[in-house]
Amino acid sequence: MDVMDTDFGTPKVEVNDDMTVDPKDRLLNILDRIEAHVEDLRRESLRLEERKDTLFTTLDTIRNSEHLNNLADTDKDDIQRYIERVTARCTTVEISVRTDRDKQQEESLYQVNKMIDNLVIAFKGDPDNSMNKCQSFLAACKDEPEVPVDKGFETALLGCALDDQKRIKKRLHGLLDYLGQGRFTFVSELLSLLSPGTGSSLVEEREIRPLSFGSDIFSK
Template sequence: MSIDSSNPSCSGVPTSVVLQTLPQIDEEDPKSNKPPKERLLEFLDILEGHVEQLRKNASQLEEDKDALLVALDSVINADILYNLQDCDRDEVNRYTERIINRCLTVEVKVLTQRDKMQEDALYQVNHFIDGLVMVMKTDPESAQARCISFMNACSSSLVHGVTDKNFESALLGCSLDDQKKVKRRLQGLLNYFEKMNVVPYHN
């Protein structure tokens, strides 16, 4: 059994090419003097690298999709849109909605393995963020300040203001993958505040 250990990066490579470059097992390899178990473990190490690259690529696609939806949402809320004639504004809105619906047909999901404590921690974090979102329209300045205090809990250095210690405690109980996703979500909310020209709130 021989293993071709060539392991090109999967990023940006068509699936057909990736399949052709995956290692192959040759059950009868007179050149190999390694025990079967060692050869199999080497083979699995190579495949694990491909799997991790696959997860990385899928996660990037998730981020790309979110970024596209945010950009499309900015068109719907752009001030320039309301300077158009009604018929022109309707045309732009219909075009935007068509692209959004097309984007939503793409479903990419990378599952994160969690234990019970990590699930509970993520539930608490999402509860904090959901509460923030609920007050965005009624009190955007306060919501922004709270978002910044959450973001400070995700960063080694403060954005400005204070850190929400309760949020930080819940966040530290989450898996590393979830912590990264939470930080991206909060950054998206902060970008939204900037686009809405919310005046930063300082304690």
């Protein structure tokens, strides 16, 4: 028994009569290689998930751009219909990578999501303070922060699974950039961006919500 890579890069088990290798060692070797492929699959799925989030954000950027507002009504309607068609098409793609968590990690993630949710809600009334709060949240994700750390957020963050901590940091970067550009007009609009296609608030689910804002797709 041995593992051969297929054309798609995935392992395929084949029978091998070579008995010079201890059966247990052979099986362990096969499982090690399969495990490596599983981790590669998770990483690639996460990249696809982030790519989908970026597409949603870019569509929203176009939807709220000054260029669109400056168009004649008929042209604007054409573009808006195009945006909605592409958005609907994007929602047909479902990507889900589950992170294993114990009860404490689930509770910590819930608290992190709730704090980010509250930050977004407060942005319209107090943008400067919300920006500072977002920076203090992001500082909690760094080994050498440049600004004071929000201790409450840091405590909740450290209770999260390591995979969640990495994703929270990356998405806070995107959220900070997005808030700094101030392109949205309603808090509900931004909250909907946090969970594209679901319409649910951050605090309703104990999962990482999409926060990878930014229109960097145009530069790729």
